Structures are given as C-alpha cells and as structure tokens.
Amino acid sequence: MRATTVFNKLLRLVGAWVTAVEFVGEDGVVVVDVRLRRRLLVCPECGWSTAARHNWQPQPSTWRVIVRCRLRRLDCRPCRRVVVEAVPFARHRARFTRDFEDVVAWLA
Numbered sequence: 001m002r003a004t005t006v007f008n009k010l011l012r013l014v015g016a017w018v019t020a021v022e023f024v025g026e027d028g029v030v031v032v033d034v035r036l037r038r039r040l041l042v043c044p045e046c047g048w049s050t051a052a053r054h055n056w057q058p059q060p061s062t063w064r065v066i067v068r069c070r071l072r073r074l075d076c077r078p079c080r081r082v083v084v085e086a087v088p089f090a091r092h093r094a095r096f097t098r099d100f101e102d103v104v105a106w107l108a
Helices: 003-011 098-107
Strands: 016-024 029-036 061-063 067-069 072-076 081-084
C-alpha cells in the first residue's frame, strides 16, 4: 500500500486528499502534502465563493502533525480585500485541525 493511501485513511481530512508524504531529518518528522478537492475558492470570513484566484500564497500553510497545503488567495468582493482561501479541515488562521481543536476542548 502506498504511503499516500495510508495517510489518506489515517488522517481522514474532510475536503482534501494526500498527494505526498515526506520523512524529514533524523528525528523522523513526517510532512504530509495535501490538495483541496474543491475547485471554487471560499472566503474564510464571509463564505463567499469564486473560481477566480488572486494569486498563490507564497509559502504553504502548515498544521501540527505537519500537514502542508499550497493555498490560493482570492480577491473577496464582499470583504473588499485579498484573503487566503478557507480549508474544510481547519478554522481560519488556526494552526491546528478542527478535529484536534475539538478534542482538546472536550478534554478541557
């Protein structure tokens, strides 16, 4: 079984699929590259969607258990500014996935 298939099943990220898995350094850090399934970009602030992208974010976004995704930026008409598209598995500006935050909140 391929590593991407294993991590797709292990992580079960909503709205994304694993495209690459990389083992980095001597300490065994695992970097998982993902790609969003949807074609439309969604504003994380107001929910407006469009197919037109402003440009690509210069650096990939990362979440703990290092999940890396190259996100597009959109020129949101209702917000009247350029924002990075929303992802279905993490809240806007969060450094943790939605599922991880929910588990931590439940444990607290």
